[in-house]
Amino acid sequence: MMDHYNLTTDIPEVQQDISYVRYVLVSVFFLPCAIVIFVENTFVLLAYKRDKRIRRNTTNAYILNLAVSDLLVSVVMAIYVPVYLTGTWKFGGASCVVLWVLDYTATDMSVMTIIVISVDRYLMVHNSLRHRSRQSHKKVAIICSILWITCLAAHSTLAFTYSSMTGFMHDENRIAGCELGYGHSPVVLVLMFLVEFLVPAICVFALNLTVYFRLKRRSNMLQTRQSRSHLSTAVPLNDRASQTTSWENDGMRIHGSASGSQHQKAARFLALLLIVFIFCWLPFYINECYAFLYCSGVHNEALTDLVSYIMWINSAINPFLYAFTNVFFKENFKQFLKCK
Template sequence: MMDSYNLTTDIPEVQQDISYVRYVLVGVFFLPCAIVIFVGNTFVLLAYKRDKRIRKNTTNAYILNLAVADLLVSVVMAIYVPLYFTGTWKFGGAFCVVLCVLDYTATDMSVMTIIAISVDRYVMVQNSLRHRSRQSHKKVAIICSIIWITCLATHSTLAFTYSSRTGFLHDEDRIAACDLGYGKNLVVLVMTFLVEFLVPALCVFALNLTVYFRLKRRTIILQTRQGRCHLSSAVPLDYRASPTTSLENDDMRIHRSASGSQHQKAARFLALLLCVFILCWLPYYINECYAFFYSSSVHTEALTDLVSYIMAYIMWINSAINPILYAFTNVFFKENFKRFLRCK
């Protein structure tokens, strides 16, 4: 009896300590991260609008779409601030469902756009001239619109159907936590893990690996052709002006422009995106799986909620890092970011 009494009296103290930790995390880390996400991705939008050099490249339209998705993440984070401060959701069950739809849609759009950028880079390396002639801003807009509509429709259907079937809108405790309970359903947990993390990570990895080997093989071919050109310089002029040699030189110039430093920088950019994506998203799903298979007791429920908040925060950091990657890997974005920071 004495042990159980001490245990119950210690619970308020533990919860009070966790509340202090929550205040520190929200004030020192969560809010600044939301501000960085908002400012960084706003810089991307402004840079795209003001710089014709950025708009000229159709691939940057995907980066614009990624910035819009990440900007929506910052809005969702700002709405979550009262919940993370107090531990209680006070805006009703319906708005909680809508917010969850926006949350999952924004994060999924960020992931799907990274895949679209990887596919676009793969097609460009495959055939640069055909990609340049067939790709347009209109096509990119159509592709991004389809992805947005698909993600929004999928998560709206899932959230409203799941909440009605589980009685979420009539459960005051779940509404107070703004938790639809996806993590407690094995089918939903596995599907979100596959669609949002595993399949995108494998797709981006496979596409980047293919691009890397193609660029490496193309570099070897260029070096071989350059060696032939040096050898042909010793041949008399009458033999150098053949149509075959002229075609080879033209082809070499085309491939040199298609497989130069621009593609290598893009490959490094995509590799960085993949690494950041894995580091930010993997802890979230590890925690979700742990929480599913080792359901917490009443005494550790507050601690479990706090850990879930931290894992979601780590996942959202991905949206703060993406604009920084633009600044370090794209000269035009870097120039505009410097102007914005200097208020010029």
């Protein structure tokens, strides 16, 4: 009895320590990150609305869709703040299920949009003229709408079906923790790992690698033609001008008159996209797999919060990777910040 008494009296102290640490982490890191994500992606939306030059390029509509999904991530993070501070969800079971649907839908849409942007970049490099002639804002809107409807339908069906099967609505303890739990199911975990991480990572890697090699080959071909034209003094000026044509790909230009540093810069940028994606998403699935294989599905609460936080950070990095590399977006951002 003495040991049991000591154990029970120590629990409140541990809980107080955990609550204090969580309060500091939420105040210093989590909430500021949510605010940064919200502000960054709001800038993207405002820039798209006020600048016709941005709207003229249909590819930027995908960046707009990415900003909307990342903005929703910041809203979900803000809703989670009271739960992290108090450890209790006070808004009922139905609203918890809706929050789970929005959370998973927002993060999935961010990943799906990154894949679509990579596909669009590949098509642009593969055949720029044909892609531009076939691309339109209506087509982009249809593609994005299909993605949103698919993600919402999939996660709504999964969340409400799982909550009904497991009796979530009648379990006060699970409702108090807003722990729906279907993300910890082995079958769902494997499917999510494939759909949300492995397949997207492979697609982004393959598409961006193909883009890099095509740009490099074009750059080498132009340099070869220019070197030949310099050896001949009879080349007409119009032909020389045509040989200095540059390709534009989502804000990145590979100039024929430039050195190999241009495609090296493009390669670093494309590699950075994949590295950031893997860094933000892989810890989450490593933690899930470790809990399932070695801890019988029991999760370390602090570690789970940390890897989820790292995954959400991706929404703060995306504007820098996609929007901030565009000249027109940068001009508007500087105006918003009143920077010269």
